[in-house]
Amino acid sequence: MTSRLLRSASLATCCLAGILLSLPAAAEPPGSKAEPAAQEGLQVPRPPLTEGIFPCTSCHDGKSMKVNPRRRELVDMHGDIALHHGPATRWCLDCHDPADRDHLRLASGEKVPFTTSYLLCGQCHGDKFRDWRVGIHGKRTGSWNGPKQYLLCVHCHDPHSPHFKPLKPMAPPARPEQIQARKGGAR
Amino acid sequence: MTEPRLNHPDQGCGGRREFLGTAVAAVAAALTGCGKISHEEFLQHNFKELSKDEVLSVIARLEKEYKEKFGKEVKVATTPPLPGVIFGYALDLSRCVGCRRCVHACVKENNQSREPEVQWIRVLELEKEEGVNLQHADQYYNPEEVPREGHFYMPVQCQQCKKPPCVKVCPVGATWREKDGITVVDYNWCIGCRYCMAACPYGARHFNWGEPHLPSADVNPDTHYFGNRPRPKGVVEKCTFCIQRTRKGLYPACVEVCPTGSRKFGNLLDKDSEIRYVLENKRVFKLKEDLNTQPNFFYFYGV
Numbered sequence: 165m166t167s168r169l170l171r172s173a174s175l176a177t178c179c180l181a182g183i184l185l186s187l188p189a190a191a192e193p194p195g196s197k198a199e200p201a202a203q204e205g206l207q208v209p210r211p212p213l214t215e216g217i218f219p220c221t222s223c224h225d226g227k228s229m230k231v232n233p234r235r236r237e238l239v240d241m242h243g244d245i246a247l248h249h250g251p252a253t254r255w256c257l258d259c260h261d262p263a264d265r266d267h268l269r270l271a272s273g274e275k276v277p278f279t280t281s282y283l284l285c286g287q288c289h290g291d292k293f294r295d296w297r298v299g300i301h302g303k304r305t306g307s308w309n310g311p312k313q314y315l316l317c318v319h320c321h322d323p324h325s326p327h328f329k330p331l332k333p334m335a336p337p338a339r340p341e342q343i344q345a346r347k348g349g350a351r
Numbered sequence: 352m353t354e355p356r357l358n359h360p361d362q363g364c365g366g367r368r369e370f371l372g373t374a375v376a377a378v379a380a381a382l383t384g385c386g387k388i389s390h391e392e393f394l395q396h397n398f399k400e401l402s403k404d405e406v407l408s409v410i411a412r413l414e415k416e417y418k419e420k421f422g423k424e425v426k427v428a429t430t431p432p433l434p435g436v437i438f439g440y441a442l443d444l445s446r447c448v449g450c451r452r453c454v455h456a457c458v459k460e461n462n463q464s465r466e467p468e469v470q471w472i473r474v475l476e477l478e479k480e481e482g483v484n485l486q487h488a489d490q491y492y493n494p495e496e497v498p499r500e501g502h503f504y505m506p507v508q509c510q511q512c513k514k515p516p517c518v519k520v521c522p523v524g525a526t527w528r529e530k531d532g533i534t535v536v537d538y539n540w541c542i543g544c545r546y547c548m549a550a551c552p553y554g555a556r557h558f559n560w561g562e563p564h565l566p567s568a569d570v571n572p573d574t575h576y577f578g579n580r581p582r583p584k585g586v587v588e589k590c591t592f593c594i595q596r597t598r599k600g601l602y603p604a605c606v607e608v609c610p611t612g613s614r615k616f617g618n619l620l621d622k623d624s625e626i627r628y629v630l631e632n633k634r635v636f637k638l639k640e641d642l643n644t645q646p647n648f649f650y651f652y653g654v
Contacts (some may be wrong), residue, residue, distance in 0.1 A: 299625040300443075300633075300653060303612035307600045307625070309436075320610075328611065330496035334451040337490060343467040 208314045211278045222263035231246075231262045248325040250288075259284055259323070261328075283319045371453060389416075397575050398537040400578065408453030408572070409539075410576070417581060421567040428575045430598040432531035439532075439626040440603075440621035441635070442506060443653040446613040449474050449497040453605035453614065457508075460593060460604035461579040462571055464563030471557065471590040472508045472605060479503055483638075483650075506617040509534065509555040509590035509603075509645030510638060517547035517589075526587075528637060531598070532619075532647050533591050535577035552639050556589045619647065 223229060223241075235255050246276030247254065261269035265336070268276050270282050276283050295301035299312065302320065306312040319326060381618065391412055395401075410427050417425035454472045463469040475488040488505070498504065515534050518526050525540035526547060548556045562584045574580040575595035582588055593603035597616070601607075606614040617624035625651050626649075629635065633651040 188448070240653060295653065298628050300615065300628055301612065304625070305602060305607050308597065308602050308617045308623075309600050320612075329449040330498065331448060331610065332495065333449060333493060333497045334455050335450070336493045337454075337465055337470050337473070338490060 208279065208282070208316050211281060211316055211317070211318055213278065217268070221264035226263070228290075233257065233262065245324050248327070249323065279316075281323070282317050285323070289317075360477075362578065392539065395539050397540045399524075399527070413576075413580065417570075419650070420581070421570050421571060423567060423570065425570060425572045425574060425580070427580050428595060429597075430575060430595075432529050432533075432566050433598060435618075435620055437530075437532040437619045438511065438597060438649065439617060439624075439630070439647045439649065440511070440592065441615040441626055441629040441633075441649040441651050443611075443613040444503060444505060444614070444650050445652045445654045446611045447474075447504045447506060447609075448611055449476060449492070449499075449502075452608045452610060453506060456604045456608035457590070460571055460596075461591075462565055462569075462574065462581050463557075463583075463588070464559060464561075464565060465569060466564040467561075469557045469559070469588070471545050471555070471562070471588075472506050473554065474504055474506045476545060477505055479625050483636075505650070506605075506639065507553055507555070507594050508648070509592075510553050510644065510648040511590075511592065513645035513647060514643060516550040516642075516644060519598075520546040529577075529617075533577075533594055534589070535591055535594065536587060536611050537577070538580075538586045538588070538591060541586040543587065545587060547587055552583040552644065559584050570571065613653075 176193060181326070224231075247256075257269075259268055261267045261275050264275060265339065266277075268278060268281055270276060270284060292301050296314075299314075302317075304312045304335055305317055317323075322329075356389055359486050373587065385471070389412070391408075395409060396405070398406075398409075406429060410429060413427050414425060417427075433613055451474055454470050454474060457463075458465070458468060458470060461471065463471070469488045473490050475490055476492040476499070477483060477485075478487050483505065492499070492502075510531055511528075513528075513532070515526075515528055518528055518534060522544060524541060525542070526534060526536045528534045543557055543558070548554075548558060559582055563582055565581055570581065571579060573595060575591075575598070578591045578594035592606075594599075602616055606616045615625050615629055617626035619626060619630075621627065621637075629651050633653060635649045635651045637646045637649060642644055
């Protein structure tokens with residue numbers, strides 16, 4: 165019953181620039197340097213949710229569609245999500261809050277919005293979370309001595325299949341012999 | 352009797368001056384192999400010896416020349432080093448996937464020649480079994496997808512050494528290390544002898560064998576005298592940590608574009624900077640440390 169919430173990581177990577185540019189004022193870069201920003205104060209762009217899918221409660225309203233806590237293969241909806249994340253026992257409602265589908269749920273039962281999903285990821289990946297907060301893990305853009313743009317974990321790692329997706333490399337350099345042979349070249 | 356003198360002193364002097372001007376232009380044309388160099392350019396001194404007024408006139412001349420050549424405004428900045436800043440760079444070998452986004456973003460930012468393309472970053476594909484063994488490095492890899500199984504990737508560019516061998520060998524002092532740790536080249540003072548290229552153990556310096564071919568549409572007009580301003584034929588160029596960006600507080604272009612966030616940049620003198628965190632908390636090494644070039648470019652393992 166997991167919502168098809170997130171674009172694939174490769175898509176997110178390709179569109180990174182586009183996402184950054186198209187972000188509204190809500191994604192103002194944080195003012196601090198590498199200072200571990202207070203968890204609630206960390207400014208990040210909006211999560212890369214599939215367009216038109218949020219709020220999840222427009223379908224999962226708890227009335228017309230009751231919560232089915234049984235682990236099963238999804239067929240009616242969200243069939244495109246293949247969960248390749250951690251042990252086989254993991255499933256949707258470990259992270260998505262069953263009572264309020266617009267939120268995620270920490271192991272403690274605390275609800276967190278999608279905009280601070282790094283809190284959820286950081287429960288298991290504490291070392292990565294620590295490095296991310298100081299600006300070592302993940303991409304930072306902006307100013308080395310001023311405001312920086314952070315990204316959420318899910319901008320690069322599809323939470324349902326988090327391995328960083330392979331990329332097509334850009335063109336290799338020309339071999340010296342190719343440069344000489346080129347007609348009208350600078351030589 | 353007063354006979355009018357044939358050669359009036361002023362006239363003679365003027366004639367000589369004229370002659371000298373033409374001679375200089377002729378020598379300039381002969382030496383550079385092209386008639387395009389102006390005699391102001393030919394007589395320009397090393398940038399470090401220029402007075403403030405001379406710098407202004409040099410910049411004005413360059414901007415005029417670029418406008419004529421490319422048909423658009425090209426700004427040439429001379430932003431000095433920021434006080435209290437020494438730049439450091441760290442690259443995460445456990446994250447780099449070898450996609451070469453940095454290589455091409457660098458070319459775009461720094462106005463390198465496009466044909467043939469001069470690239471300041473060289474990404475090496477290395478074998479995991481061999482580790483950092485440059486004998487097993489390949490820079491021409493071109494698979495469908497990276498990273499390839501059993502391989503890792505190591506981008507190499509100017510290491511901005513604290514003891515740069517390239518500076519030591521330059522016979523004319525056309526290259527030096529600035530106060531913020533960036534080794535720069537005065538393209539107008541460089542004689543193109545390429546000693547620095549022979550001295551650099553990282554292959555980080557590149558020579559313009561021909562007139563750099565840079566289409567007007569591709570010119571990045573935001574330039575710095577020591578950085579990405581369009582270069583003439585016959586000079587050496589190199590990575591400057593995007594001096595035109597970093598001295599304004601921006602990240603270098605390669606940092607901005609890296610999709611994996613492998614590239615980290617900052618002020619080594621700021622104890623709260625990202626680069627200091629890397630140096631203090633991660634496993635770090637310098638490339639060819641045994642040569643005692645003392646790079647300010649570090650490789651680390653972020654895992």
